[in-house]
């Protein structure tokens with residue numbers, strides 16, 4: 001049973017960066033793109049990062065099963081204590097293919113349906129966010145030091161909401177929701193970076209009305225929650241990881257340090 005310590009968080013940080021290096025080698029030299037059965041793109045980099053992470057986690061915690069976007073077949077459920085690792089080895093594959101740098105490595109530890117430790121690395125942007133229950137949320141600075149981060153309070157009267165949105169998933173329901181939110185400005189961004197930007201106070205809200213899977217949100221959810229924000233369903237419950245045999249998330253909203261305005 002893993003104990004959630006700074007040492008474990010540090011090991012996962014290093015592992016995410018090893019996967020990030022594997023991704024960057026492929027990013028620099030060029031790659032071909034395949035399409036999965038659901039028509040989503042897959043590159044050598046997704047697979048290489050998965051191998052690095054799966055091998056590393058297996059060494060740290062041989063008794064904790066792994067659910068990865070690139071290997072859903074071998075996952076048979078959480079262990080007897082309710083733990084499993086949840087991994088998106090390369091989130092933002094479309095951004096990777098477009099070469100706009102907005103892709104991330106995501107590793108989360110789930111305990112009894114809740115994410116309790118998370119690391120998000122954006123290797124091309126040299127950004128690292130990490131967090132764990134009772135330890136807090138941090139961004140790693142240029143010297144490798146963990147600097148605490150905190151989400152923003154909502155904008156003061158008259159100021160626009162700083163909204164983040166997917167580059168690929170705008171739709172009518174989102175437009176209606178934004179209409180109700182009020183004055184806002186939208187910045188498009190790929191991958192789990194959006195939630196990390198909320199966690200560090202660089203944006204106020206990220207509504208996601210389109211498909212995502214558990215591995216897209218698990219790691220960033222720990223970062224957001226430990227920074228004082230929330231990732232919640234439209235009826236205001238934190239996203240749950242209790243039924244990993246059902247990998248799709250419901251629609252959700254990432255908020256900073258504020259109650260929902262509605």
Ligand SMILES: Nc1ncnc2c1ncn2[C@@H]1O[C@H](COP(=O)(O)O)[C@@H](OP(=O)(O)O)[C@H]1O
Nearest residue numbers: 090091092093094166167168190191211212213
């Ligand atoms: N039809 C679909 N079903 C499930 N998840 C989807 C999806 N379309 C997009 N996603 C998820 O949305 C992620 C991209 O989000 P964004 O548009 O915010 O960058 C994808 O990450 P991957 O790149 O890891 O596949 C994928 O997990």
Ligand SMILES: [Mg+2]
Nearest residue numbers: 088091092216
């Ligand atoms: Mg993803």
